[in-house]
Amino acid sequence: MKAYTKNPVGAHYGLGDWLLQRLTAVVMAVYTVVALVTIAWCAPATYADWRVMFAGTFFRPFTMLFLIALLYHAWVGMRDILMDYIHPTGIRLALQSAVAVVLLLYLIWSASILWSR
Amino acid sequence: MDSAPTTRPASPRRPKYYDLSLANLPPPGLVSIFHRVSGVLLFFPVLPALLYALQAALGSEEGYAQCRDFFGHPLVKIPLLGVIWLYAHHFFAGIRYLLLDVHIGIMKEPSRRSAYAVLVLGLVATALIGWRLW
Numbered sequence: 001m002k003a004y005t006k007n008p009v010g011a012h013y014g015l016g017d018w019l020l021q022r023l024t025a026v027v028m029a030v031y032t033v034v035a036l037v038t039i040a041w042c043a044p045a046t047y048a049d050w051r052v053m054f055a056g057t058f059f060r061p062f063t064m065l066f067l068i069a070l071l072y073h074a075w076v077g078m079r080d081i082l083m084d085y086i087h088p089t090g091i092r093l094a095l096q097s098a099v100a101v102v103l104l105l106y107l108i109w110s111a112s113i114l115w116s117r
Numbered sequence: 118m119d120s121a122p123t124t125r126p127a128s129p130r131r132p133k134y135y136d137l138s139l140a141n142l143p144p145p146g147l148v149s150i151f152h153r154v155s156g157v158l159l160f161f162p163v164l165p166a167l168l169y170a171l172q173a174a175l176g177s178e179e180g181y182a183q184c185r186d187f188f189g190h191p192l193v194k195i196p197l198l199g200v201i202w203l204y205a206h207h208f209f210a211g212i213r214y215l216l217l218d219v220h221i222g223i224m225k226e227p228s229r230r231s232a233y234a235v236l237v238l239g240l241v242a243t244a245l246i247g248w249r250l251w
Contacts (some may be wrong), residue, residue, distance in 0.1 A: 022215060024216065025211050025215060026215070029208065029211065032204075032208060047174075047178045047181040047182075050174060050175065050181060051175065054175060056172060065221065070164070072157075074156070074164075076158045077156045077160075078156075078157070080158055081153060081156070081157060099160075102161070106164060106165065106168065109168055109172075110168060111171045113171055113175060114175075116176075
């Protein structure tokens with residue numbers, strides 16, 4: 001009789017996601033500091049100032065990068081939390097799908113906010 | 118069958134029960150659960166609310182004015198402090214985890230001290246930004 005051996009092979013996305021969650025965290029942390037400094041520096045007081053701040057060739061793409069990093073980070077985090085607490089497979093998959101769809105909608109929305117002129 | 122009892126030290130007594138209720142968690146546990154809760158709340162509803170506000174503020178002159186008035190209202194500023202704390206806590210707790218990942222401060226005492234630091238820094242940053250906003 002063959003003894004039960006645990007098959008240690010997973011789907012292999014774990015380590016990559018773990019690493020990307022850290023990488024996206026670093027991007028967001030840097031953006032957070034840059035954004036606070038930018039806001040303190042520009043001190044936008046009127047609608048025009050506010051528009052100018054986001055019209056720059058630096059702040060707008062960096063904001064988009066931040067939002068993309070945030071959405072990937074949120075995907076890994078939300079998936080981890082759902083895997084930890086929601087055990088029935090069907091409900092978990094439904095919730096994970098809902099999170100994925102919501103995140104994609106946030107992405108489209110973010111791009112349209114930043115580039116609709 | 119050899120059932121001779123093995124000698125154990127009299128303490129600690131087994132089984133050992135941990136009180137895992139929120140009020141009794143050590144600081145690293147509090148940092149951890151707040152990191153999770155703040156993460157979920159930032160995903161929803163904070164992010165869509167802020168995107169909505171950004172859309173209004175960048176969209177038109179009237180939208181900007183409405184946004185200003187809305188965030189200027191005292192009844193909005195107080196929950197806004199809560200939102201700032203969610204972000205600040207998530208930020209500092211995240212930096213602590215990045216340091217732990219590269220094996221900085223992983224022993225019990227340093228990790229407990231850094232957890233205290235995260236809890237304090239989250240509140241201090243919230244107070245600072247709140248003070249700037251008022």
